[in-house]
Amino acid sequence: MTDLDDPGLLDDVHPRAVLAELFARQVRADPRAVAVQHAGKELTRGELDDWSDTIAADLQAVGxxxxxxxxxxxxxxxxxxxxxxxxxxxGAGYLALDPDLPRRRQRALISAAAPVALIVQDHLDRLPxxxxxxxxxxxAGLGDAARPEAPPPDDDGSRVFHVVSTSGTTGSPRAVRIxxxxxLNRLRWMxxxxPFPTGAAVLIHKSYGLVASPWEMLGGLLQGIRSVSLRRDELLDPVLLTDAVLDRRVTHLYLTPQLITGLLDELDxxxxxxxxxxxxxxxxxxxxxxxxxxxRRRLPGATLLNLYGATETASNTAAFDTARLAEDAVTVPVGRPVAGAELSVRDRHLRPVPIGVRGEVCVAGPPLALGYLGDAPDSAExxxxxxxxxxxHRTGDVGRWSADRQLEIIGRLDNQVKVRGYRVVLEDVEAAIAEAPNVTAAGVHAAPPAGDTVLIACVAGTKDLEIAALRAYLRERLPDYMVPSRVHRVAALPANSAGKLDRTRLADLAADAERPVAARTLTPRGPLQSALATCWEELLGRGPAEAEEDFLDAGGHSVLVVRLIGRLEKATGVDLPLREVLENPTFGGIATALQRRAAR
Known part of the structure; x- marks a missing residue:
């Protein structure tokens, strides 16, 4: 009998106890089996058990x-x-405070959630x-495990497992209680x-601040499946990602379309x-x-699932096996309900609409989150x-049922977009910009080019407004993916008859603002600088204006930095460490690093 066949274990009465017991069973079965591989190290189930026992006991000791x-x-x-x-x-839950979050964002989450304690690492103790x-x-405490007291199994599904933040409309993060x-419901569905085949291995790379992260952290671990954890540079570099997949014999991956593209490029x-x-x-x-x-052509024996879900629905509520996609399909549907979800498409009065009619996608059933933390203004809505x-739950997504009852997502009812896989509400970014010194008004437009979605901000302000200072201000307050790739100063923002921001005209204004900066003024010196200038222009849409121009201030971000490094290596044969580029991301700084490495 497997764990899944044991009805006494996998009932829904005590989900926390179920998760704890599933791990305990794997430890008892083989404490010396490798559980997690990371950065050349291997941790066994027994080591994870001892280490987590110490943390649990320490948590209990502080109350x-x-x-x-x-x-x-x-x-x-x-x-x-x-x-x-x-x-x-x-028996506790956690508030996700990923170290990548700006300290001000962390402070806002701590203030809103009021945790009773913190779990930190020595070198990351930089919290507000x-x-x-x-x-x-x-x-340091590994090998000297203290045994915690077992909590009574009187919990139910409404006890908080984690609180994760997502973009809202106020300039402050909106926290969702899962x-x-x-x-447990999501894990059981997968x-x-x-089910995992013999010899499976799960790739782990997501931030634990994302709603889908429990599947990566626990999905394989609680079934005795080896987990392969990647460093950030291994994930963002297609070469290193492919090396990890091949060398560590990874079988199960959760990847964005951009990461899938990079993996296929490298495999080809x-x-x-x-x-x-x-x-x-x-x-x-x-x-x-x-x-x-x-x-399908490159990996004919593998399954590719297109999943649908949201933070408010504890990850996924629909799935589509892309092996069923027709050759002449225009879009990829998100499929049919999974994990016990009840999906419906409804009109503005919340009445179900017929097949083929557009409406708002709504979700009910076991996957639902417990709601927003505190008194979120749109919680009841x-x-x-x-x-x-x-x-x-009203998702805000516009969708429809196809004739064969597959759910298709068409768009949004609001101004929410996806940037590098993260949900971003444009008003959230606008509110943060509006609070900056010398800013009088701000509008953000999402431009979907051939690659990633790009946020373009149009900002009006006083004569003392400096774009570089504004970008630095935003990087201290917003996650990297929410900082606009480009910021343009404008005389005024377009308004509609009601006095609100006219987003149609804002798109035109953003397009007009983009044109003057397309001119390239810097003249590269030598083949290395020429290669750098070419790669710079390919990734940012324009060449560097001066040697002091910062790649990040010009619209770059961490993912583009990795792509820049990869393209430079192909063009010049020089492999730049990610750290060196991030330490001095100006054109001149990167060019100097290139020349220094090439001379070795």
Whole structure:
């Protein structure tokens, strides 16, 4: 009998206890089996058990009790996994404070969620001033495990597993409470519908601040499946990502369309490469039809699932096996309900609409989150109590049912977009810009080019407004993916008859503002600078204006930095470390690093 066949274990009465017992069973079965591989190291199930026991005991020692919320600020990978296991053992939940978040964003989350304690690492103890008990998650205590007290199994699915933030409309992060029951429900769906084959390995790379992260951290671990954790540079560099997939025999991956493209590009260059990939899931962004067909040709034995979900629905609520996609398809549907979700398409009065008619996609059932943290202004609007007592989440997505009952997503009712797989509400970015010194008005337009969506800000302000200072201000307050790639100063923003921002005219204004900066003024010196200038223009849409121009201020971000490094290596044969580029991302700084490396 497998764990999934044991009805006494996998009931829905005590989901926290189920998660704890599933891990305990894997430890008892083989404590010396490799559980997680990361950066050349291997951690066994027994080591994870001892380490997480210590964290759980330390949490209890500082007063953390079942149902409490704890702030989690550690590196992605093994430390995050161990911390989450420790929280499960202590019966607590966590507030995701990914170190990549700006400190001001962390402060806002801590203030809103009021955690009773923090789990941190020594070198990451840079959180905003606080007076909370602190538990250290570093490996120093590994091997000297303290045994925590087992919480009573009187929990239910409404106990908070984690609180994750998402973009709202106010300039402050909106936090969503996800219950233990919803997390276990999502895991059970994948275990049942897509069971792991013998020898499987799961790739781990997501931030634990994302709603889909429990699948990566726990999906394989609780079934005795080896997990492969990637560093950031391994994920963002297609060469390193492909090396990891091949060398560590990864079979299960959750990738954005952009990462799938990079993986296929690299595999195509290694014609003899035969990856062990069995299942790839993608759900953070729109999956292009041509990418699906390309995937099928290169990896005919693998399954590619297009998933649909949201933070408010504890990750995925619909799935489509792309093997069923017609050759002449125009879009890739998100499929049919999964994980017990009840999906419907409704009009503005919340009445179901017929097949083929557009409406708002709504979700009910086990996957639903517990709601927003605190008194979110749109909580009652988004989580609607129906006459029968059930709760209906209005996603804001516009969709329709196809004739064969496949859900198709067409657009949005609001100004929400996806940037590098993250949900961004344009008003959220605009509110942050409007609070900056010397800014009088701001509008943000999302331009979807052939590649990633690009945020373009048009800003009006006083004579003292400096764009470079504004970008620095935003980087201190917004996650990297929310900082506009380009910021243009304008005399005024267009308004409609009601006095509100006219987004149609804003798009035209943004397009007009883009044209003058397209001229290239810097003259490269030598072949290395010429290669750098070419790559710079290919990625940012314009060449560098001067040697002091900063790649990040010119519209770059971490993903584009990695792409810049990859293109430079192909063009010049010089491999630049990511760290060197980030330390001095100006044109002159990168050119100097190139010349220094080339001379070795």
């Amino acid at each position: 953390v009790r079942p149902g409490h919320l704890v702030g989690l600020a550690v590196e992605r990978g093994p430390v995050a996994i161990v911390a989450v296991l420790g929280l499960i053992k202590a 001033t606080h007076h909370l008990p602190t538990v250290w998650a570093d490996e 219950g233990y029951g919803a997390v 275990w049942t519908d897509h 260059g290694r014609t003899s490469a035969a990856p062990d990939i069995a299942l790839v899931t993608s759900g953070a962004d729109t999956l292009p039809v041509d990418l699906v067909h390309r995937f 988004r989580f609607v109590r129906m006459p029968d007592g059930s709760v209906l």
